[in-house]
Amino acid sequence: MPTTRSDFSGPRDLREMQAMCSRVWSPTARFHPGQLAWNRYSQPLDRDGMGRDEAISLWRIGDEVVGFGWAESPDWLELQVDPDHPQVAGDVVDWFEDWSDAPQQSAVAMAGDGVEPVLREAGFRPEPDGWHFSHHLLDLRELPPVHRVAGYVLRPVEQDEAALRAAVHRAAWSGLGPSRVTTGAYAQVMHAWPYRSALDWVACDDQRQLVASALVWLDEATGVALVEPVGCAPAHRGRGLAGAVTLAALHRSRELGAHTAQVSPRGDDDYPGPRRLYQAIGFRPVARTVTWTRSLP
Template sequence: MAPMQRHTYTGPLALRAMQDLATRVFPATGYRHIGDLAWNWCLALDRADGHPTAIWTDEDQTLAWGWLELPDTLMLQVDPSHSQLTDEVLDWAEQTAPGTLHVEIAETEQHLAVTLERRGYKRAPDGPFMTVMRRPLTHLPDLPPLPDGYLIRAQQDPTDTAGRAAAHRAAFGSTRITTERHARMRSMWPYRPELDLIVISPAGDAVAYCQGWYDETNRIGEFEPVGTHPEHRRLGLARAVCTAVLHAFADAGGDHATVYCRGDAAYPVPKQLYESIGFTSHTRTHTYTTRT
């Protein structure tokens, strides 16, 4: 039998290995959906030197991984049945990114919390945090009516792809999603175009969207990301397009849907949106920091 191995990379180059573990662990933790990893991987591609990655494998099975966003942020996942590897992931991260390190985990990942606390990491006082929300894909709400002239559909051509990227930039005030980056993401597994829906305005522009990712093994869909152009808010567009993606998940054979959003009172609107279409909180995140 081959010994357990650690593979290190200068950037996020082992996405499928990471998704292998995420698929196995998701039913227990409800955190780190394969679509969430794909989305974050796409954002990191052009900054590979700032995202060193390490993967621990036993033969063809991934048992743990660590993914740094330099200078000070660590994302990790460890198979609960191999929780001793948490120390190895943290050793690698602390050696690769010396100094203060911030690690975000879910409450359902107690095997990680135990090791972090044993090593002297301190849980940050409550500030901004993410809540993980879920809902079954049964008894779905009907698609709400759209304002006159608006319609929901999948992206059909390069103009739609560019419009979808532009809508994201406007919604989040960010330049990270370029047309090229979004087009590249559309070629990544497990992307499915029928789950990435846009709202078209009367002028023919993409002005809102909900991108869905589907984990066929666990039959769970995830929203990541969702947004509305500031000039088209308060029209019910996000609620409508999210509802449409829920129906698309059900049509794909899904059992549940999940979404991560801010759970603190400083940023309540997304959580209120998801609650309005039947999502309830499943778990939340906490951030642990090395002692300074």
């Protein structure tokens, strides 16, 4: 059957992209379905449209998505292609070149992925020593117990707590720049598949203020639970709260049928803290991303 392309038109398309990610998931696959939900909905947006400087396009064979390109900006491409249809990678790169007018462009791929020869042929060059993400996995049969932190209570969030949940995320991530996670954006996250409030855990201090959080996305089809994101407000760091809420959410995911957990922290030495946290829990690296760049005349 021929391959067809269509531009992103709303939540239904995202759900089809997630279905592909679930269908082709492996330890070396670029995306877990939960990552797409977080990337898309954790910012204010028109659910049915695109931002001014971004674009998404999908490739299908029949009714099944077999690849997509997500231009997060004119100089940055994220892509994933069904390994059974590697020819789609060339179409994705050609689409990005036609859409983007940036003189320098970057694309992210998993090391050893089938899209790498296509990127190389298109003039991209790898930057193996640059910043990258490292896929880590944990067999949930080996999950350590939740450690309690004196003075704090761990619990899942409620569906009506979008404002509080967004606020604790912003507090945790403020050191990296202004966060786009507004109350409205987090409400979108909470309505996205495969979000479950039972897997969205927070730590509360003795004033009942939310001070740390961990969100886990369980894909029932694969049994893989993705941790994304985790954070702790600066004033409460150093007590083990980030690890505690992560473990609490993972224990609940195991109760709901997950057998494997995944997390993808930075793998380079410029931002080592999260990686150390996850490895202390028992996560081990299995794959990494590589950024490819090219300059156009």
